[in-house]
Amino acid sequence: MAMEDFSDFIEDMELQDLPLTGGSFTWRKWRKGDRQDIAARLDRFLISEEWEVSFRKIKQSILPRVTSDHNPLLLECGNWEKQTSYFKFENWWLQTQDFNERIKVWWNSVTYVGRPDYILACKLKLLKVKLKEWSKTLHGNLGLQKQCTLNQLADLDLIQDQRTLCDRKGTGIQNTSIGLQTITRGEVIKEEVVAAIQNFHDQGNFEKSFNATFISLIPKKVGAYELKDFTPISLIGSFYKIISKILRLKRVMPKLVDDQQMAFIKGRQIMDAILVANECVDVRTISKDPGILCKLDIEKAYDHLNWEYLWSTLTRMGFGNT
Template identity: 35%
Template structure:
């Protein structure tokens, strides 16, 4: 099944955006890139054997820059074509360049949980980085970005983001961080540019609150806790106004609880992942991870309800949070939001 507008809508919603995709061959090689049209202008798209490149104008940078997303081949003998392809892309245009994704090879022996010998692929990756004058940013949050999720555990750093000197000069505080991977064998990579604080937003009722067990009980309690006198229309107006006030207070506390609950779950999963990098998990820890994954799926299900409400896309079905489509390696929203790979 190819990438369609419906799939993109499920990933992103019906916002002001555009996208390009490289179809997968079997279960590998697929790339999806999505960007906000009001903040990023794409002047050129170049789809090659192992990569997709965009020539961009972004609202937070006056200079044009090139973005390349990679899905490297699993077979070592095919990677020679990958390095040739990337060098050709670099030669076509100098200037700011960012290249990242799944290179399907490590660079250093310590980037694998089982100490590896230095291979030709490792040398070729290092040579490409050096020849292209790219910066291999330190990875925060994890040592490895991929696991086979098998009893005979193998973990490697296959995913990375490389930037040119122009990027480092424009954004000297830029860094990449591995996020937890509750539903994938790859860690998402967050490229952080700057912090951004959003202003206040108008109140909107969150439909996900209806999923909470005591929602109806709360409404009954709030309806009866205040007494008003006057004509029926006035009483109804005042009761609804009072319920709105209580819902706003409750919704704020629920959102905070959900946010911190999600952070706690992801933090616990991340701790278990870090422990698994050094030693096998005990039976109790494996069961704890299963419970945490169930909690995470419930949190995500409620978030999907909220996003469906925000986008007014009733066709986004609950539970449609899966990884059956090619990975969305990079989502661009400009300076206000970090780049996610």
């Protein structure tokens, strides 16, 4: 019954089975009792018509077995179309005199309607487009210029130490964190970021694009070719980093808040403090022991906050600068 359902699924989805090159079977096993070699084609790639149209030179082939009794299959799709390159923040942008003013103008040039996290995501996308257009207008094709410069450096390798040149060449390129910190440190996008974080606190979710992760392979040595020669790193957005740090605070908050703090704490009520104070007065009244009752006026305790005191306290508790 399961096989019939699978066949119906293939027919309903209009999937196609590709020709197999390099052999006829993908599974093979030797039965000692029967002394015969059993082989079958159990593994295959099924593609849709849209996939076949997108990749004209698609084919599947058998690879040699290593430990399993199944042969691995390799799906080749021919030449891939060039994809849009990912966004890179160039540090030299920060050295432009009117850079901060341009950021403010671009950021406030468009108004979006929707949830705060959606508005923040849309404005960040717009900012990327504006930065790319401005950079291309100002300095043209940076990729081509970079390649030409690298070729010149290769020619100078016979004259000057290549390591020194690489050290000079490697500074200030693709450092997105520094650029983003410079922008977010000011008042340009503060309002939108705070609103998005507040919305996450209230709703428990945020824009899907903030959860995107870019996987980059960093070569361990010059001339890296095999997979073992690279170190994969995961690059995530700054908004996700902010949210993750806030969530991490939840695990240590019980250690930071004193047991006597009643207000604004989950599971506690300010009325508990009033009841405790009332019991203390009753005990003193009944015992008739002499004593002094001191009442502190904390009506405006939340009107002002000394950040230097707060940072100093958190530092003594073990928190870092970030």
